[in-house]
Amino acid sequence: MIDWILLFSNAAQEIISPTTAAYALAALGLAIHFGFTGLLNFGQAGFMMLGAYGFAIATLTFGWPVWAAILMGVGAAIVFALILGIPTLRLRADYLAIVTIAAAEIIRLLFTTNTFESVTGSADGLQGYKGGFEALNPLLLFFDEKDLLGFGPWVYNPYDWWVRIFGWGLVAIAAFITWRLFKSPWGRVIKGIREDEDAVRALGKNVYFYKMQSLVIGGVFGALAGMVFILPRAVVPSNYQTSLTFFIYAILLLGGAATVFGPIIGSVIFWVLLSFFSGFIARAVEVGWLPFLTNVQAGQLRFILVGVAIMLIVIYRPQGIFGNKKELAFVK
């Protein structure tokens, strides 16, 4: 029989899981790119990868402390944004799309190749970079590292809580920054670029420069998301395929592209539903409710669901759950 309590409790865990926080942060970066500025960045996986690898390599290869490792990841993302932006931000939107998706794949291939194995760990990736972060855990002042804290489905050890606090803390800060930015004159110029680039140019604004700033800020959010993403797991290059970017787009479109809370709530809804459905289908296959599916096929069903969800949202509710139809990211 299906253990409904377990299914619901697994789904409930996703509400505060660090993976949800990482996707929310990455989606927030993408909201700045796509929702507010109208830049079609299909390389968010690349920014996340640079953040993750920057952090891990700085810790493992150079032995840097946590703050320097974080700066390394952020710096790598800034450089990446500049390299991407310089050739493409003057061109039509679809060029940026193709270049960003290509650049993210280049980075993934470079991290996967055996040539740089001593630094990147090639296809096996990297682990063992969490020591410095673990040592910073303020909860250890009050609890033993083996204590279990929390209630209901949310019972974790202090490290797991620290990862969650750190991840969601970053999300909160990023959301506040985004909210302030788009209340400011700078944000109004950015939204103006989305609506009508030529009009903004006619007002004497340097559109190229504004777009570049937006690309860098969203990219830094992506890099930070990459770091949150690797705290509960290892860095493995196969996690950063183009489908990661598409998942983040699904979250962004679900919540509403041109909103601050849309990406965050979108991420929570996305992961809760995905966890619940994949759990439900896997159990249903086990108890024989879906005789035409095998367990492996049940695992693939989630990708099909995400794909269909992206199509349906874009066609029937392009502004997302929280979006305002007047503020559509895609006007053209």
Add this chain to the structure above:
Amino acid sequence: MAHAASRPLHRRAHRRFAAVLLAGLVSALTLSIAAPASAEEIGLDEFDNKISGLVELADQPLADVQLVVAGGGFSVEVVSGEDGRWAVGVPERGEYTVTLNEETLPEGIAVIDPELEQPNVRTITVGQSGSAVANFFIGQGERNTVSLLDQVVERLFNGLNFGLLLALAAIGLSLVFGTTGLSNFAHAELITFGGLMTLLFGVVFGLPIWLAIPIALILSAAMGYINDAALWKPLRKKGVGLIPMMIVSIGLSLAVRYIFQMFVGGDTQQLPGATDTGLEIGLFGLSWTDVASMGVSVLVLLAVAYFLLRTRLGKATRAVSDNPALAAASGIDVDRVIRIVWIMSGALAGLSGILWAYFRPGVSWDMGFQILLLTFAAVTLGGLGTAFGALVGALVVGLFVEMSTLIIPSDMKYVGALVILILVLLVRPQGILGRKERIG
């Protein structure tokens, strides 16, 4: 199965890459064709996961070489078969060490790999796919047995072959982009569809290949039509913008790709004749399949060129590409043109999928997605929306991908092509054949 081993499959790529191809080939052959089981296999029926490999020296299989596979408290000994192959079933996914007993190798031969201290011991991980390959670098200087000139010529022909099949896919993508403005990410699935349908009719239903390929092409064309009729035409009528449509195509691509995987699974399977050694020409490392592939590509590309330049419909297509409103005003049935472009695009993508299945070699659920970015690179490189630009771009990408393996490791060969794409956009953003005003 013995003949497959003697075929110089590694000619296209670095040995490690060939090892992966050979592994796919082994699994596909053992699954689909009841070949004489000369390879030594232990415990494949008992366990779901598998480690396999091929012991060979300069393309000659080495028999009776002893290997020990151990990991997670499990250990098994196996000797390579007449064709140099071996395979063992292992109980669980995870890390295993494979040790090749060098004393069982013929005199004067050793396992060489300058990067490793103990070249005859390899640690491999059986991952999600449930199978892994452990091959050893045996002998010495085998990569120098082919002279540099021969290598260059070989890669040149391979690059040409690859570029031509890429051009078929790229022209279809470019025509759709030109007439409707859609950057269709689901084009990859049209490519895969051609390969899968050939597999379905040629292998599963057992039809002769000369019948299976035309059936697959007709179905691919029909698929192109269905794509337009069921999805894109209603969206155009609804007035959905170009960027939302592009995101819809991404969702479609994701969904369809995994639907394919549900039906065919994660394995690579071979089309008839893809690994047949009887077809070797012995010149530039080409086989008759390669020659036929290039011949078909050139003929079809000429036919497309004739269609676009000389026929009424072709001229109408170019007119719609140039300015749909003006074309409609001058009496061209734009919807009909777009429908025909979608049918062509589907058929061309299907054909390129079949040729790609022979080139890789193998049919798998994500084969189209593997070359989607290269197809986009080809289209962008040549100039978005220009059909002949796509052809030029595809040849550049194909040649560059294959030639670059002379210098860089083959697991980075796609990097070069994508870097070139970004560099070209820096200097000539409209692409090689594009006109300046197109980039807006």
